[in-house]
Amino acid sequence: MTVVSRILIAEDEQRIASFVEKGLRANGFATSVVTDGNAALASAVAESFDLVVLDLGLPGRDGFDVLRAMRHAQVQTPVIILTARDEVGDTVAGLEGGADDYMTKPFRFEELLARVRLRLRSPERPSEITVLRHEELSLDLRTRRARTPKGTVDLTAREFALLELFLRHPGQVLSREQILSHVWGYDFDPGSNVVDVYVRTLRRKVGAERIQTARGMGYRLGS
Ligand code: CA
Secondary structure, eight states: OOOOOEEEEEOSOHHHHHHHHHHHHHTTOEEEEEOSHHHHHHHHHHSOOSEEEEESSOSSSOHHHHHHHHHHTTOOOOEEEEEEGGGHHHHHHHHHTTOOEEEEESOOHHHHHHHHHHHHOOTTSOOOOOEEEETTEEEETTTTEEEETTEEEEOOHHHHHHHHHHHHSTTOOBOHHHHIIIIIOSSSOTTOOHHHHHHHHHHHHHOGGGEEEETTTEEEEOO
16 A cells, blocks of 8 residues: 655745645655645644645744744654755754754755655665666766766766756656756756756766757657
C-alpha cells in the first residue's frame, strides 16, 4: 500500500507557493496551500500533515510565531522554514525554536525536494541512493562528480544539478521550462538561453551524444 504524504505549504507569495506546490504534486505528494500565519497554524493543528513548508514572512502571524504555537500545542510535524538570505541569522534561532530545516530563497526545487524526502523518511527505510547511473555514465551525489568511460569529471553546481535532473529522468524529453524551474528555481527569465549554454558545456564534459536535442521540445538523456 502506498501512503501519500500530505504537505502543508504556508507561503504568501503566490508564485513561490505555486512553484513549490506544482513540484511537490509532480513528485506524488498531496499539498494544501495557506497564505497567512493564522491559517497556517489552524491547519497545522487541526489536520494531520506529514510535513509543513513554512515561510517566515507571513501576514497575520509570522513563521516563528506559527512554529512556536505549533510546538506549544504539541504538534510535532516536521517543519522546513523558507527564509530570505538576510534572515539567516534569525533562522538559525528558529531551528533552535523547533524547526527541522530551512531553505534560503531563492532555492532550486531539487534542493527542497531532497530535504522534504529526508524529513519524511522513516528511520527503518533503506538509505537514499547516492549514485545515479545511466549506461556508462554515473553521478555520485555526495562527491558531485560524474564518471564516464573516459574518466572522472568535475562539475560546477549548475552542471551537477542539470545532470542530476537528466539522470533522474532517463530517456524523457525535458522542456527548457522544466529544466529552468528545476535547476535555476523560480527566479529566472523563461526567455533565457541559459539552458542551451549549460547543455553545451555538459556535453563537452560527459560526451555530446548523451544529451540529445528533441527539436522544438527540449533535451533528453539518451544512450
Ligand atoms: Ca513571505
